Amino acid sequence: MTDVGEVLTRVHREEWARVVATLARRIGDLDVAEEMAAEAFAAAVERWSADGVPPNPGAWLTTTAYRRAVDRIRRESRREDKHREALMLADVPEPLGVIDDDRLRLIFTCCHPALAMEARVALTLRLVGGLTVPEIARAYLVQEAAMSRRITRAKTKIKAAGIPYRVPSRDDLPARVSGVLAVLYLIFNEGYLASDPGKEAVRADLTAEAIRLTRLVRTLLPDDHEATGLLALMLLTEARRPARVSATGELVVLAEQDRGAWNRQLIAEGHALVRACIAAGRPPGRYQILAAVNAVHTDARDARDTDWAQVAALYDHLVRVDPSPIVRLNRAVAVAELDGPQVALAEVDGLPLDGYHAYHATRAELLRRMGRGGEAREAYERAIELAGNSAETAYLRRRRDQLSGR
Amino acid sequence: MAQYLISVLDDTTGSATDAEMAAIGEFNERLRADGHWVFAGGLAAPETATVVDARDGGPVLTDGPYLETKEYVGGFWIIDAPDFDVALPLAALASQRCNRRVELRPFLGA
Numbered sequence: 201m202t203d204v205g206e207v208l209t210r211v212h213r214e215e216w217a218r219v220v221a222t223l224a225r226r227i228g229d230l231d232v233a234e235e236m237a238a239e240a241f242a243a244a245v246e247r248w249s250a251d252g253v254p255p256n257p258g259a260w261l262t263t264t265a266y267r268r269a270v271d272r273i274r275r276e277s278r279r280e281d282k283h284r285e286a287l288m289l290a291d292v293p294e295p296l297g298v299i300d301d302d303r304l305r306l307i308f309t310c311c312h313p314a315l316a317m318e319a320r321v322a323l324t325l326r327l328v329g330g331l332t333v334p335e336i337a338r339a340y341l342v343q344e345a346a347m348s349r350r351i352t353r354a355k356t357k358i359k360a361a362g363i364p365y366r367v368p369s370r371d372d373l374p375a376r377v378s379g380v381l382a383v384l385y386l387i388f389n390e391g392y393l394a395s396d397p398g399k400e401a402v403r404a405d406l407t408a409e410a411i412r413l414t415r416l417v418r419t420l421l422p423d424d425h426e427a428t429g430l431l432a433l434m435l436l437t438e439a440r441r442p443a444r445v446s447a448t449g450e451l452v453v454l455a456e457q458d459r460g461a462w463n464r465q466l467i468a469e470g471h472a473l474v475r476a477c478i479a480a481g482r483p484p485g486r487y488q489i490l491a492a493v494n495a496v497h498t499d500a501r502d503a504r505d506t507d508w509a510q511v512a513a514l515y516d517h518l519v520r521v522d523p524s525p526i527v528r529l530n531r532a533v534a535v536a537e538l539d540g541p542q543v544a545l546a547e548v549d550g551l552p553l554d555g556y557h558a559y560h561a562t563r564a565e566l567l568r569r570m571g572r573g574g575e576a577r578e579a580y581e582r583a584i585e586l587a588g589n590s591a592e593t594a595y596l597r598r599r600r601d602q603l604s605g606r
Numbered sequence: 607m608a609q610y611l612i613s614v615l616d617d618t619t620g621s622a623t624d625a626e627m628a629a630i631g632e633f634n635e636r637l638r639a640d641g642h643w644v645f646a647g648g649l650a651a652p653e654t655a656t657v658v659d660a661r662d663g664g665p666v667l668t669d670g671p672y673l674e675t676k677e678y679v680g681g682f683w684i685i686d687a688p689d690f691d692v693a694l695p696l697a698a699l700a701s702q703r704c705n706r707r708v709e710l711r712p713f714l715g716a
Contacts, residue, residue, distance in 0.1 A: 314694070
């Protein structure tokens with residue numbers, strides 16, 4: 201006999217977004233769609249245990265959720281809105297190809313630029329990812345009630361402001377897709393380097409969720425090379441996770457990581473995606489370039505074998521696409537390996553990044569290599585002050601304390 | 607069709623320049639041509655306002671705006687648009703033409 205709990209977990213992962221998305225289109229209400237999808241999954245626990253798992257679980261869930269939604273809207277609009285009901289009932293199930301479009305609609309709606317970034321993140325995790333409100337609240341160290349209000353407020357705004365449930369027009373598409381990718385990257389980064397000292401250093405649940413959602417977006421937008429680039433970037437970063445935090449909870453920098461602990465399967469997949477982007481021959485965007493940088497790093501069996509010239513060339517390219525100070529800072533790390541810490545420090549000094557811990561950590565490492573211990577110490581102090589992640593702070597403290605031993 | 611209020615946020619006492627007025631005029635023509643036009647107007651300075659409260663009978667009048675703020679609504683458009691994604695680029699255009707920030711807000715029942 202099949203374990204119903206196991207099947208439900210899998211079906212929830214695979215079908216949640218589809219059920220919510222289909223329902224949202226057919227009844228035109230995100231809130232009801234979410235609630236009825238949750239009810240359908242709850243009903244499935246009971247029914248499937250008693251009657252067995254239906255042959256097409258996704259269809260069973262969609263139908264169940266739809267019937268409940270219709271019942272509910274009928275109850276609520278008995279007096280006033282006969283017209284809407286008639287409209288709704290006239291809607292017949294559509295062929296499968298269109299249903300995939302629904303998930304895309306759902307993603308674009310959740311990531312609409314008129315919503316605050318934190319609302320986009322929460323809404324995407326709830327409606328597309330199927331995480332529960334308590335799960336999202338835990339991931340972001342926010343009270344459950346506050347997270348619930350954030351999601352409710354976003355849904356209310358979508359409804360009241362008439363934010364449409366559709367894929368953006370061709371003109372808007374590039375900007376809107378990059379908005380979606382930014383939300384996914386933010387979720388991944390929060391998982392990879394939690395910004396709060398009270399949290400675990402790496403939140404595998406969030407990184408896994410971000411990867412899953414990015415896979416979905418890439419499936420839905422196969423021609424978008426930045427989506428492919430972002431997926432590759434996430435995979436190549438995630439691959440190093442097992443080596444990234446030491447047994448004592450300290451961050452392990454790239455050069456000191458046990459490369460044998462890296463996930464070879466994720467690296468192989470990430471490399472294949474990077475090659476696919478290069479083969480496409482289009483001018484790469486920032487995610488593709490960052491993925492390529494990570495491909496170079498994961499290509500080296502030993503840190504000393506890293507092709508720094510290639511890394512620096514990729515950052516040169518990235519500076520042209522995105523001339524932000526943070527990109528220049530990262531570029532300087534490669535420059536230090538190629539041309540020495542002095543040249544790198546000249547490029548780093550004066551970047552307007554005084555409030556960014558990585559700026560001071562980078563300066564500290566460069567100053568240390570140049571034998572300027574006093575200044576390095578000051579820079580470490582500043583980096584420790586600003587770093588939020590517990591593993592990172594532990595690493596910086598040890599580096600600073602090594603200085604005093606000299 | 608939903609309706610949206612585009613309010614113009616202003617912080618200066620001087621009204622729109624001739625160039626701004628001309629740009630706004632062109633924008634209004636476009637709204638009319640494309641079927642978005644409902645109403646638009648510029649408002650006189652906040653200190654010309656009178657607050658009227660008649661909830662308890664005879665109106666109590668207060669000279670001046672209900673809120674003393676650095677920024678105030680200097681004018682507005684009311685537009686028809688099928689949804690937010692149609693209204694948004696119009697709001698962006700409105701901001702550009704009148705050279706001020708605007709607030710885009712749906713009417714109830716959008």
